[in-house]
Amino acid sequence: MREITLSKAVNEAIAEEMRRDPTVFVIGEDVAEAGTPFKVLSGLVEEFGTDRIVDTPIAEPGFMGIAVGAAMTGMRPIVDLMFGDFLFLVMDQLCNQAAKTHYMSGGKLSVPLVLRTNMGATRRSAAQHSQSLHALVAHIPGLMVAMPSSAYEAKGLMKTAIRENNPVVIFEDKLMYQDKAPVPEEEYLIPFGQANVKREGTDITLIGTSSMVQVAEKAAEILAGQGISAEVIDPRTIVPLDEATLLASVKKTSRAIVIDEGHQGYGITGEIAARLNEKAFYHLDAPVCRMGAMDVPVPFSPALEDLTVPTPERVAALAARLVAGEMLHDA
């Protein structure tokens, strides 16, 4: 099968959906001729023109709000938010307006829009261009949240996101844009709420999101060298969350670590761990553990930044202790 970059996969998904549905359009800063700073959308304006690939002023709440209104009245906007960190600027339009409109109108109005943005540290971009803020939006009922872990997921999830009748926030890891993965030429979609078991195992379940799937897979390799069999699962969407697949795995392995690049405190690692504890407690041989990003603003210095995110070595080390039955904390 051919291999393409994550960037190309997103581009293809959007182009295919724009050909299929004339109501789909892209709106954001430098999306047209520039094709975004990451060049993800390069070439789209040539095919679809500036009426459908719409460059905006630097006004995130403004174009987010415009997208909500367009979505309520028959269009399917794809909002391009240059950095995930700028979510804080659009929170009212996203969380008070888009997320609640269907509910507040008793099901009469709906907001079929996609907010595509990014996440991920270790790009030496410091605290305002490195955050992974998906927990913030996952907390708000009415929003769906997708976290592609490779080019394959990026394409299939984007196509579903565009066809969904709900506001979907899709987080691409900006360090993965140039990573290649096998992506079929033929059309495919990845349904929301269906986790992917990336690797089967029997001793411990490693649940990773976005780039942390790769971290989990590398950790599983390390563990295999130590005779420990780790199962790796990618939830692919955190809202909706495929609890059934996660629970089935944890009931089988009796141990789990949830790995994510958002801050650990009050983050999605805690949410997923809590659900596993509530629903699989009597199957567990160890506490379900969380490994998120450190609860510090992302530092600039490489010497510091690299300490803040989970690594395969640290995941493997924690997994080995859990499997060995070590006490993690003083009793």
Add this chain to the structure above:
Amino acid sequence: MTQPSNTESYLRMYTQMVRIRAFEDQANQLYLSAKMPGLTHMYSGQEAVAVGICEALTSDDKITSTHRGHGHCVAKGAEFKQMFCELLGKEEGYCRGKGGSMHIADQSNGNLGANAIVGGSMGIATGAAMSARARGSGEVAVCFFGDGATAQGLMYEVMNMAALWKLPVIYACENNGYSEYTRTDEIAAGSIVARAEAFGIEAHQVDGQDVLAVNELSQKLIARARKGEGPFFIELMTYRYHGHHVGDINREYYRTKDEESDWKSNRDPITNFGRWLTEQGLVAPEDLAAIDADVYKDAEDAVAYALAAAYPDGSEVDMHVYAPTDPATLRVGG
């Protein structure tokens, strides 16, 4: 001599203004008699704004509304029964009781909803205008907002884009002199219309108590917006008769009773328009009285209906969080 078709439109505007007043009088009574959950913001006094503008719109045209939104909702064509049901949290309400007064929406008549975030719907109206143009529907969108909302940054972001893209949107600023308990001159520096003009948007100030003036200007601007000459900005000078909300009873600390009674006795949009209609010989005073009586009877009946109507079943609490998507469209080739 005035055209008969104008008389029809005049009587419709008169009736719609009375309907808003009657609705609000009933809503206020519901609050005072502790029959309504929560608080609500009365539109009384501002009727000529919503009616003058909405009379110039078709039912496909879109509006966005505010926390003080009952007037916009009635003027855009909503029915009393579903409105009162919504205010009382009943299943038959426009939003099945999930929105209430501050989120009432009536999509069937192009009302995209009230909004409890001051200035929160500026983007929505602008986006509806962008959508109208993209779909080639010929619709116009009107964004209603108060003087207080002019302090929100979102307004300037979206006016900039609307002007750049010549969107068919009309920003209708209802300047009722106050935002909550603060006079407008204390929160708005310079001129409000000049702010729109800075974006190259044609802006007008109009007497918001004069339904004919509002309607005449709206007709012109809406027709021009439909032709691609938008956006436009209107500042409508008006006054709210009640407090900021129904519970804001003692308000001498921010405005005088003299000021209130001056507006009510000299500048009431309904009284003045009714007088004009009779002076012009277009209608007899008894006819207006008959309209008033009919409308008040309708409002009372609708209240009685809504009070007796059922609450939504508890099973509805987690319905409508997500919109359904046809599974077939989520498949290859779908």
